[in-house]
Amino acid sequence: MTDFSPMLQPDKGQPARTIHVVDKHSYESWLAAQPERARTAISAQGMKLEGYAHAILPGDGADDWSVVTVTANAGNFSSWCLAKLAAVLPAGTYRLASGDPGVAMFGWLTGQYRYIRYKPKTEAEAPRVLLTTDPVRMAAALREATAVCMVRDLVNTTAADLGPAELEQASADLARKHKADLTVTKGDALEQGYPMIAAVGRAAGRNRAPRLIELVWGNPAHPPVAIVGKGVTFDSGGLNIKPGNSMALMKKDMGGAAHALALASLVMETGLPVRLHLLVAAVENSIAGDAMRPGDILTSRKGLTVEIDNTDAEGRLILGDALTKAVEGNPELIIDFATLTGAARVALGPDLPALFANDDALADAMISAGKERDDPLWRLPLWDGYDEMLKSDTADMTNSPAGGFAGSITAALFLRRFVPKDIAWAHFDTFAWRPSAKPGRAKGGAALGLRAAWGMLEQRFKVN
Template identity: 55%
Template structure:
């Protein structure tokens, strides 16, 4: 059922009573409501919703089980269950809303559904009145960014190839009056983006580099780079069929940086924002790049191709080299880069890498503040030798299969020299098991944390 938020309570608004476990007796409930709860075995179980009837057979309100916030973030996003568990109508929180900003955002995130290929959405809505002190524009801004990332990832590759991804970038740029330029096809070679061209040249739709610029020239330079592999067969080192089932999400890095870019531009943060997206399909054809090929990158580093299924780092390398040339104050790349990251930390906890301890600490604090978990991993220098090549400057995969996420980050680090702060986020971009504020499907990861950090680092004055 569609959900929305409202700034003011109406006369028809029904109450939601948050209940901690065994805290039922402490609530000022309507007559017989507590008895109804006990009759239904409701004791404030976390995430449980119990509709409370009135004396006329209607709805008096709803009890909602909450719990003490934990460190995993999910306990603070339980309100996402309200979006899927409340009947239609207008509702408001009665009593202590706890972390009111997260509650409101979780409600919108929990009500997300991807309906592009289904019938028209239901007209009826479930509406939550914003708790006191919650800014409607900010809540919507973040929700729209999350929804944009989810929608782009959920769209299958037949409707979200490089052409369509470029169109979405153009729509976002137009909405925020940003500049956009696209280098496409053979122009990639003329403009010195050889690895983006090599990875994408076998695709039916031409490879390209999307470049969005927004904001004042004198503001701090913030550059976001997102991996835009719209489908990944693995190339000539082809994946098994089971390995391709979710490869529409291999442009999840691009989807996430576009969602983050929306938040930044809509909030009008005082930065000069640049968004770079190498958009390609890693396809198989007679002109596909091969294992054993030597590619010369934009930076001049020669790369031996140890595996064509490690293509994301190749397109990111050319984009990072371009970004680095103008010495950005903050350079962030996001990519669905390695299965090794999932083995290490699972699907819900993206690792990030940086040499800047202050930035890492700020990311961790921001992630905790907004329940958008991430985990710092080390750029372990001794593993550089795992990427050695006998005939080129570097190999695109490590020699023994160990520390795959770390060595991928070390590969990218080779292409960044001038940026004052650089960080790589190895995201999954997918929710495999339903969570309170997230259905199964494409997911925005780390961008709420990064937006929170940027609001603090670059405040609007």
């Protein structure tokens, strides 16, 4: 994992190159105050008044230079306004010409993220260091960047190197670091206690056996909060096998588990006053003689029966059992993350996670926190009128309604069957992947909705 700690440092007056930040409103007055050599350099470099544009400004000596960059948000910094500079400037130390970087510290860090596990070893890049006079925000930026890049690292890891056992190990490492209790249920105990998790994962064989991973942390007197993650480490689609182009990215189908682990790490790292219950349903959806079949009827941990119409709608099955276990702890709040439906991507594209919630205040708090942290969400409805689409002639419900309409909504309605109305619940249908790079946001594994959820938790359960 990338070590971000050298990239932000307290400003103690040490030598540093200057970064001037302008927008289209302040640019002309700023430019008029610059020496002629700076104006000539900007013109020669063809800097445009658009976000992320920048130019190098010469100083009195050959090695005396500074940089100007344009932010698209007039008068306001965003998480990303310095992210491109962090990726393209030479290694060294920098400070803003005026003010403090604030929220832009986060993008400065994530702009320097690299995933190099499968590339030949090369000499590590020297960091680009940003100075700040705000140590509290610096610590927060370091924590959030580390959590976001935990998601990236886990999702980017190939399925050959990250199966259910490796998700268990990642959970065990977190538990050890924060002195939490870890419980792993598998084998006969899983089949008896969590039959849908067992059914989805049984075809993967003994070496990649399914399991429910649970981590418990915090003072039992504090409000109980459950975080649940879908951990399908590879999804072939089962007997309803995916076509090749749809299967190519299915190493990322554990992205929900990666988000859950990262959010749990933020909770524990900051000592948030909650009783945390992390649940990761870890399986590989494979094909073998004992694979789950279309037409099978499963009895869930809750006792509801589910007709399997499509073995590729497996994520909601494992989450159903995990949510049931979470509910048994009578939490004040449940948050689940899952790369659940392609329908959410069709509706909202790769950048916007679909948010579902049974509590308006909770949804509003999530969306507000996402806006503050440049981690946008879009709420979709738990539309009661579509609940009848889950009807089955032979079981309490089907796992995959016919017709293909409202796929993300019907999946969320399926999950709602496992959460009582009196427990606040939020469900993220997230992509966990970025198909193309943007400043501070590398192509590949992506944390989408994580910072929004964390912002809500931080506001709701303020650290003492």
